[in-house]
Amino acid sequence: MTADLRLSIDTDPAEWAPFWAALDEPGVELDLTEREREVRDRVRSVVGAEVAPRAVRADVDHTFVHDSVQALAVAGLGGLLVPPDLGGTGDSHVSYALAVQEISMGCPATSLVYMTQLHAAYPIITDGTPELAARYVPGLVDASVYGSLAITEPEAGSDAASLRTRAVRQPDGTYRLSGSKTFISTGDRSGVIICFATVDPASGHRGITAFVVRGDAAGLRRGMPLHKMGMHGSTTTELFLDDVHVDADHVLDGEGRGWAVLMRAVVKSRVSAAAQGVGIARASYGRALAALRLLHGAKIPDELRLGLAGLRAEILQGQLLLLATARQIDRTGTASPGQVGMMKQACTDLGWSASVEAVRLLGSYGDHRSLGVERCLRDVRITQVYDGTNEVQRLLVARDTDMSERAMT
Secondary structure: OOOOOOOHHHOOHHHHHHHHHOOOOHHHHOOOOHHHHHHHHHHHHHHHHHHHHHHHHHHHHOOOOHHHHHHHHHOOOOOOOOOHHHOOOOOOHHHHHHHHHHHHHHOHHHHHHHHHHHHHHHHHHHHOOHHHHHHHHHHHHOOOOOEEEEOOOOOOOOOHHHOOOEEEEOOOOOEEEEEEEEEEEOOOOOOEEEEEEEOOHHHHHHHEEEEEEEOOOOOEEEOOOOOOOOOOOOOEEEEEEEEEEEOHHHEEOOOOOHHHHHHHHHHHHHHHHHHHHHHHHHHHHHHHHHHHHHHHOOOOOHHHHHHHHHHHHHHHHHHHHHHHHHHHHHHHOOOOHHHHHHHHHHHHHHHHHHHHHHHHHOHHHOOOHHHOHHHHHHHHHHHHOOOOOHHHHHHHHHHHHHHHHHHHO
């Protein structure tokens, strides 16, 4: 066995598509439309040629994945859920979930920046004026501007209803925002920020209001990028707002309607996180399989084969849950908080457990940087935390279950 075991799937585009295509499951493929497969295959091609080869260096050097995001945008993949009149392609949630999964397989940090662009664009599309959408959304789609979603605060955690960032309405109808945000993805360079603040702290979620804040607004300061366990190719920062001016037409859905804006937005963000979980699970499985073949040839020991078999089944289950939920949203326009929470919790937990198992199966090779499995383990952990911790998701599932039980009595 060589001490410098390397996989060319990170560096050789010619090996990328055939390798990952070999892991596609018939039970998934048969349910995809021709367009969904077309989108998936195009993303896979761009990831193999432009994204995966940069992933290792981005992780080691903490280099922001600008070039990888630009490659996806140039290929017309930056606005899958955005209407064509705003520069997108108006594709299905299934197509979008497949895209995020593929990007996550090549570079989870790139998938985080990629999906944050949609998370910033979506509230403007659904709850802003047509003029506001035309002003800001095309730049987010073509990645000429980066976006951020500013919800989390140092003392609020997962309780978004207890936000302390204040929005004070001025006599002329404009607002002044003051407060701080933390753990903001792409917060060091975002030109468009969807910021949630309260007009009345005593009103709880009824006081929350959503604002579009320009990245060059006076009074907006950005902290240095935080040091993180994983996702090194993306940036996460604090934001400080000191009497930041926001025009009245930059309020989304009206004063006090921010909670509803947020609840609509989290459907998209939780599909994104779930797709990341499945993608990283597939990557950890595929990398472990490839490494074990290099180490043992055609005869992988039975104990390891059984472990791989278990992983394959669990990943298929997670992928089917992800795509079934995305398909429901496509067909009905909605899914309950419990259904979305079940998908997010199960798929991101899968990403973690699959990465842990892949490291275990590789034994002493499990922590070798050249194999990329330890990177999967580091990158996936945060998916269980953002977009609502998985403990919060379990509470949503429990409440959904309680409602279903009451409906049956």
